[in-house]
Amino acid sequence: MTENYLGRVLDMLGEPLWRYRDGEAWRRLEGELGLSLPADYKEIIDAYAPVQINGHLYLSQPATERWNLYESIRSTADSWSQIDWDEVDVEGDPRISLGVSELIFGSPDGLIPLASTDRGDTIFYAPRGGNGSGVLFVENEGEFFEYSFSFAEWLYLWLVGEEVTGPGGSAFYPGPVALRDLPMTPDERPETRYGPPRGM
Numbered sequence: 001m002t003e004n005y006l007g008r009v010l011d012m013l014g015e016p017l018w019r020y021r022d023g024e025a026w027r028r029l030e031g032e033l034g035l036s037l038p039a040d041y042k043e044i045i046d047a048y049a050p051v052q053i054n055g056h057l058y059l060s061q062p063a064t065e066r067w068n069l070y071e072s073i074r075s076t077a078d079s080w081s082q083i084d085w086d087e088v089d090v091e092g093d094p095r096i097s098l099g100v101s102e103l104i105f106g107s108p109d110g111l112i113p114l115a116s117t118d119r120g121d122t123i124f125y126a127p128r129g130g131n132g133s134g135v136l137f138v139e140n141e142g143e144f145f146e147y148s149f150s151f152a153e154w155l156y157l158w159l160v161g162e163e164v165t166g167p168g169g170s171a172f173y174p175g176p177v178a179l180r181d182l183p184m185t186p187d188e189r190p191e192t193r194y195g196p197p198r199g200m
Contacts, residue, residue, distance in 0.1 A: 005152040006040045012159055013177055014195035016047030022063035029062040029070045035108040035127050038134060040152040045069065050182040054159070054173050056117045058182070067182045076113040076122065077106025092144035094137050098129055111137060114151065121165045123154070140166045 010016065030036055049059040050067030060069040085095075085103040094111060095103050104110035111124035114136075122139045129135035129146070136147045136154055145166045147154055157164045161172025176194035183190055 005150060005156045006043060009044060009152050009156050010047060012195055012198055013048060013179060018047060020061050020063040021046040025063035032070060033112065038125065038151050040150050041114060044152065044155065048179060052180045052182060054171065054178050056119055056171055057115060058117065059115050064184065066184055073106060073113055080105040090144065091142065092146065094126060094144050097146055098126055119171065121169065138165045140169060
């Protein structure tokens with residue numbers, strides 16, 4: 001039986017705010033990228049982003065000017081594209097799993113940056129991975145780790161302290177999940193709010 005990880009994540013994060021839900025913003029973003037992003041990822045973004053979760057994980061939003069997901073994807077992809085990957089010894093090289101000769105970013109044939117942490121993790125979506133069903137890669141300190149599950153499952157496991165950013169990469173905090181809306185103006189100072197008790 002398939003776990004409903006999206007429902008479990010929404011339950012853990014608490015009442016969604018849906019502040020910037022905008023189907024047209026997603027259509028524009030996916031049109032620019034030339035691909036469809038995972039439905040569970042879009043649901044989580046629409047429900048809470050732009051937000052910082054448990055003090056580490058940052059999620060951007062396609063419908064806002066600040067913390068804009070399209071700009072985040074483009075700037076991150078451009079930065080990663082500057083690396084000469086043929087000159088780098090890449091642990092867990094995604095090219096092997098994806099069956100490609102070149103590591104590219106921000107396109108359907110490569111890796112799409114979905115989120116990041118302040119601990120140096122970048123979470124990528126590879127639409128052509130997993131025999132076309134899509135996989136996640138998490139990069140940390142020059143090493144890529146492949147996870148063949150949905151973004152919602154990855155986020156759920158990250159929130160419960162599983163090592164889904166590589167060995168030693170767990171970031172478990174007991175108690176309710178902490179969410180801080182990212183500021184929409186330079187002088188805004190959003191307060192941290194918390195999800196419901198989770199018995200952890």
